[in-house]
Amino acid sequence: MDYEDVMKLALERGFYFPSCEIYADAQAGFWEYGPSGISLKNKFLELWRRELIRRDGMLEIDGSQIMSKSVFEASGHLGNFADPIIKCTKCNSTFRADRTIAEISGIEIPESADLIEFDNAILQNNIKCPKCKGIFDNTKNFNMMFKVGIGPEEAEAYLRPETCQSIFVDFPRLFKIMRGKLPLGIAQVGKSFRNEIAPRQSLLRLREFYQAEIEVFCNPSKLDEIEKFSEVRDVVIRVQTDAESVSMTCEKAVESGIIPNKFVAYYLGILTEFYEKTGIDITKTRFRKLGDKEKAFYAKVAFDFEVETTIGWLELVACNYRSDYDLSNHAKKSKEKFDVMDNDEKVLPHVFEISMGIDRSLYTILEHSLKDDKEHDRIVLALKPYLSPVHVGILSLVKKDGLKEKADEIYLKIKRKCDAFLDHSGAIGRRYRRLDEIGSPFAVTVDHQTLEDETVTIRMRDSMEQKRIRILELDSMIIQSIAFP
RNA sequence: GCGGAGUUUGUCUAGCCUGGUAAGAUGUCAGCUUCCCAAGCUGAAGGUCGCGGGUUCAAAUCCCGCACUCCGCACCA
Numbered sequence: 001m002d003y004e005d006v007m008k009l010a011l012e013r014g015f016y017f018p019s020c021e022i023y024a025d026a027q028a029g030f031w032e033y034g035p036s037g038i039s040l041k042n043k044f045l046e047l048w049r050r051e052l053i054r055r056d057g058m059l060e061i062d063g064s065q066i067m068s069k070s071v072f073e074a075s076g077h078l079g080n081f082a083d084p085i086i087k088c089t090k091c092n093s094t095f096r097a098d099r100t101i102a103e104i105s106g107i108e109i110p111e112s113a114d115l116i117e118f119d120n121a122i123l124q125n126n127i128k129c130p131k132c133k134g135i136f137d138n139t140k141n142f143n144m145m146f147k148v149g150i151g152p153e154e155a156e157a158y159l160r161p162e163t164c165q166s167i168f169v170d171f172p173r174l175f176k177i178m179r180g181k182l183p184l185g186i187a188q189v190g191k192s193f194r195n196e197i198a199p200r201q202s203l204l205r206l207r208e209f210y211q212a213e214i215e216v217f218c219n220p221s222k223l224d225e226i227e228k229f230s231e232v233r234d235v236v237i238r239v240q241t242d243a244e245s246v247s248m249t250c251e252k253a254v255e256s257g258i259i260p261n262k263f264v265a266y267y268l269g270i271l272t273e274f275y276e277k278t279g280i281d282i283t284k285t286r287f288r289k290l291g292d293k294e295k296a297f298y299a300k301v302a303f304d305f306e307v308e309t310t311i312g313w314l315e316l317v318a319c320n321y322r323s324d325y326d327l328s329n330h331a332k333k334s335k336e337k338f339d340v341m342d343n344d345e346k347v348l349p350h351v352f353e354i355s356m357g358i359d360r361s362l363y364t365i366l367e368h369s370l371k372d373d374k375e376h377d378r379i380v381l382a383l384k385p386y387l388s389p390v391h392v393g394i395l396s397l398v399k400k401d402g403l404k405e406k407a408d409e410i411y412l413k414i415k416r417k418c419d420a421f422l423d424h425s426g427a428i429g430r431r432y433r434r435l436d437e438i439g440s441p442f443a444v445t446v447d448h449q450t451l452e453d454e455t456v457t458i459r460m461r462d463s464m465e466q467k468r469i470r471i472l473e474l475d476s477m478i479i480q481s482i483a484f485p
Numbered sequence: 486g487c488g489g490a491g492u493u494u495g496u497c498u499a500g501c502c503u504g505g506u507a508a509g510a511u512g513u514c515a516g517c518u519u520c521c522c523a524a525g526c527u528g529a530a531g532g533u534c535g536c537g538g539g540u541u542c543a544a545a546u547c548c549c550g551c552a553c554u555c556c557g558c559a560c561c562a
Contacts, residue, residue, distance in 0.1 A: 004555095012496055012512085024536035024552060080562070087486080094486045095559070131487075131558095144562065161562070197486060197560055205561070296562055315561090377523070397520060425514080429522030448520060457521075464522070 001370040001379075002310035006363065007202065009370060009381070013438050015040070016203060029199025029207030031359075036438050039389035039419060041210075041362060044278065045189060047386065048212055048356075050484055051274035056228070058185030058214060059178055063166025065191055066148055069156045071165050074333035075326060077158075080297040082143035084118055090134025094197075097139045101127060115139045144194045159193035164353060167215045168326045175217075175340050182342045182349060183218040183226070183263070189358070203359040204314065210358035216267065217349035219342045220323070223261035224254075232269025238286045239303075245286040258289075260301055260321075267354055268319065271305060275316075277485055278361070279384045281368050284308035287319070298325045307364050316361050322351040369439065381439035382462055385482045390440040391418040392478055395431050397447040399424050407446040410456070414475055418482055436461055442478060 010016045014034030020026035033041060053060055072078045084097035097118040098109050105125040109117055118139040121127070129136065146159040160166070167186045174186060189212045199205050233251045239258050240246075250269040253259040259268065268287055276282045290302040298320065305317035327338040327348055339348040365387070371380045385391065392414070396407040404424050411422040421440065423431050428445065435443050443459040449468075450456050456474065457466045469477060 008496070018553080021553090026553070028553065077562075083560080083562085085486090085560095093488095093559080099559095142560095144560095194562080200555080202554095298562085395521095398518095403520095427519080427521095427523070429524085432522050434523090445521065459521085466521075 001367065001372060003201070003367070005370060005372075005379075006366050009366070009379070009437065010037070010202070015366065027207070029196055029205070031202055031206060036389040037362070040365070040383070040387060040439075041358065043387045043389075044358070044362060044365070045212065047277060047484060048189075048274065051277060052214060052270060052354075053185070053187050055270060056185050058187050058216075059174060060187045060189075061166065061170060061174070062190060063160075063163065063170065063188060065160055065193070066150070066157050067160050067165060067169075069158065070333060071169060071330075072145065072158055072161075074329045075165055075168075076297060076329065077145060077161055078143070082141040084113075084115060084139050085142045086118070086122070086136045086139050088129035088131065088134040089137050090129065093129060093131050095130070097122075100130065101125070104130070115141065142197075144196070146193050146195055161194050162192050162213070162355065163188045163190045163211045164213045164215055164355065165326075167213070168330055168351075169334075171217065171327065172336055172338055180217075180340065182222075182340070182347070183216055184349075185214055185216045187212070187214045189213075201311065203363045204311075206359060212356040212358050214267075214354040214356075215322075216263075216352045216354075218263060218352065219345070219347050220350040221345075221347075222342075223263040226263050226266055229262040229266045232266055232273070235269040235272055237268055237272050238283075240286045240288045245288075264301070264303075264319070264321065264352060267352060268303065268305075271317065271319070271354060275305070277384065278365050279369050279382075279387065280307060280361075280364050284368075286313075296320060298322050300325075309364055309367050314360055314364065316357055316364065318353070318355040320353045320355065322353055324348050324350050326351060376464065378433050378436050380436045380461065383439035383441075385441040386484045388439040388441055388482070389419065390421045390435065390438055391482045392442040392444055393421045393423055393431065393435040393440050395422075395428065395443060395445045396424050397428060397445055401448065402451060403446050403448070406450055410444065410446065410471060410474070414478070417475060418478055432459065432464075441481065444474065 013036050015037040016031050016033050018026065019030035019032050052058070085094050086097045086100065087094050101118065101121050102108050104127050105121065107121055107125065109121060122136055127136065128134065145161050148157050148159060149155065150157050167188055171186070174180065175184065189210065191208055192211050193208050196205055196207050199207050233249065235250050236247050237250060237253060238245045238247045239253060241258060250265045254262050254265045259265040272282065275285065285305065285307045287303040288306050290304060295302045300323045301321040303319040304315045305319060306313045306315050330336070331338040339346055365383070366381070369382050371382055373380050394407050394411040394414070396403040407422065407424065411420055414420050432443055441461045445457045445459065447457065454471050455468050456471055457468050459466045
């Protein structure tokens, strides 16, 4: 099933839809999660916590979305996050100044240079618009951060463009009070904000989006001394360094030098194990090693975890080795001490980052799970049971003869133990189809035999098979089946 | 931001060329029927025709502007 099919399901079944849609001045790049979407998202994050945070013994925090100017001066976002852009006065096309100048004249000017340098280069080399040969206006900075004014004086502050800056600025306190030891992972789930020029494709490029970020602080001289590596030694990952991606175990990847050390390989390994459990088709994923031009300004080594969808390869997670870039810059600007003791050694920790796009991950789970079952004329969202927005539908075969009341009674008992959905109205087949579309793995039906012997039928979403079980066994059977792996 | 194509009820589509006050399917709800996979019957609700302006006696329809969605380019820290 493709993007259009997922979009239709999202709109019809309440996974997600455009923000402020009843108003004409609604802005692009903002979407809301509906009841089914939020239920899926919550379960996805629970899995993330189990497979990464708790598994590795990380700390989780929840930081502010608005952060002070100093944070982004230190992080480099105020300087580097801005792109120098030039606009043609004739056709209004916009280009990156540094790239356009380099393409036409071969002159390389760093993107962080003074704006006047770009203007001079354009003037001296007679650079014109590549499209229409028009004249360029003066170079301007386009910063992708949203500026906000705080208090009556409207003091300058910004909506964070990535969640991780909280983790860096909180690091000294957290390390002390949580009795930190390297390596230490600190994680955060939350919203980030970027003023994209052209948001598009619903959840795939948003101006306000969810990230789940993990920053692992480590001693840079001990990157191959990680005991936990044995847990992932045999986990197969797919890595792309050149044109083709190759599958190999984490151990092989380190031995061959494709992954620089055991420390990075360990985290790529547990990330892969996590994504396997989301139901994403892991054979359609790869870790792509980024070249120098593609990497973020703070990254020394970077792997993007990408997944193949019907609209192409999609970046789900950025794995960046940020070295001591962030901590040293915050230390310099704030005068706070960021170095810590690792046994007897005083070190300024390095950081390896696993920065996950939640919205894109949820889209991919939906796309990879959505099946068109032509044989039975139905659409099935074959989600893992532990991720399904609804775990079980409780249905009465017909409304009369006390079957409705019996179904009500069962629903009442089970609804606090799992996500149950009660439905009495319409043909039974129609109700099964509706549950199939939101991915409910089970449907329990109360029929006339129920009144005689206290049994119900339980229908499996994927096979459509039905079994008769005792009501007494229902709770434990369902709770067992929807448990996280 | 540039170029192209679109926008009619929850969803899909007709109507637009040739202006006369919105139609169908599906879905939803209620009732009847029905002992298990979108059946049938009866009834109901649901539309600022993306937004704003113009032309006209009259605009979903013609004209202008804008927004949003999708595709391509550029961008994606």
